[in-house]
Amino acid sequence: MAHVLIVGASKGIGFEALRQAIAVGHQVRAFSRSANRIDVFDANLEKRRGDALSEADIDAALGDIDVVVQALGVGAGDLFQPVSLFSDATRILVSSMERRGIKRLITVTGFGAGDSRDAISCLQFVPFRLFLGRAYDDKGVQERLIKNSRLDWTIVRPGILTNGPRSGHYKVLVKPSQWHNGFISRADVADFIVNSIDSEKYVRQAPVLVS
Numbered sequence: 001m002a003h004v005l006i007v008g009a010s011k012g013i014g015f016e017a018l019r020q021a022i023a024v025g026h027q028v029r030a031f032s033r034s035a036n037r038i039d040v041f042d043a044n045l046e047k048r049r050g051d052a053l054s055e056a057d058i059d060a061a062l063g064d065i066d067v068v069v070q071a072l073g074v075g076a077g078d079l080f081q082p083v084s085l086f087s088d089a090t091r092i093l094v095s096s097m098e099r100r101g102i103k104r105l106i107t108v109t110g111f112g113a114g115d116s117r118d119a120i121s122c123l124q125f126v127p128f129r130l131f132l133g134r135a136y137d138d139k140g141v142q143e144r145l146i147k148n149s150r151l152d153w154t155i156v157r158p159g160i161l162t163n164g165p166r167s168g169h170y171k172v173l174v175k176p177s178q179w180h181n182g183f184i185s186r187a188d189v190a191d192f193i194v195n196s197i198d199s200e201k202y203v204r205q206a207p208v209l210v211s
């Protein structure tokens with residue numbers, strides 16, 4: 001069983017990944033600014049309060065870790081301002097992982113980030129750019145930093161997120177010709193992430209996930 005650091009573990013996909021990773025027996029270090037308020041108690045869970053933009057916090061959180069899951073997000077109110085959280089946090093994380101020799105990184109970005117931007121339909125392109133353009137430009141930089149690293153990375157690009165249950169049935173679209181938008185639950189994205197913790201199947205790949 002792996003020692004897993006989840007950066008952005010207090011909510012959403014990161015929180016779902018935390019619950020599912022513990023359930024299958026991984027040891028989880030849950031990292032976020034409000035990690036102390038995570039309402040899960042388990043011998044295999046350590047809550048670590050910290051800021052992903054702090055080199056010291058991230059480096060300390062990486063001690064004894066085998067696999068890192070990065071599931072950061074910004075609030076809706078931040079979408080209309082310049083966004084640099086994803087790239088800034090990733091620069092810090094990648095360099096600290098490389099320094100420590102930790103290889104495996106699983107990062108959540110989203111459909112429309114990086115080269116998947118070309119797969120956004122004409123109808124969705126204008127609203128997508130209007131509401132999510134700043135965040136996704138920064139996710140593009142984040143993806144480049146990861147792809148240029150020496151890490152064994154998987155970039156996870158979910159479609160539109162729901163709070164539905166885990167079904168275990170979703171499409172993992174690896175080829176650019178297959179990419180399209182759609183819905184997927186956070187729990188199913190977490191299912192893919194947790195399955196990837198001890199699998200090399202999607203190393204150096206950036207699949208789009210939709211149900």
Ligand SMILES: NC(=O)c1ccc[n+]([C@@H]2O[C@H](COP(=O)([O-])OP(=O)(O)OC[C@H]3O[C@@H](n4cnc5c(N)ncnc54)[C@H](OP(=O)(O)O)[C@@H]3O)[C@@H](O)[C@H]2O)c1
Pocket residue numbers: 007008009010011012013014031032033034035050051052053071072073074075085108109110111157158159160161162186
């Ligand atoms: N909404 C959609 O339809 C959609 C579609 C595709 C992709 N996505 C992407 O999927 C990802 C996950 O979204 P989500 O809605 O599941 O999660 P979320 O609710 O956005 O959660 C974000 C997590 O990041 C943490 N975080 C933010 N800033 C941090 C910092 N400086 N240091 C440490 N932790 C920090 C938060 O914890 P604290 O606040 O406690 O620090 C929280 O645990 C996001 O990148 C989102 O853009 C979303």
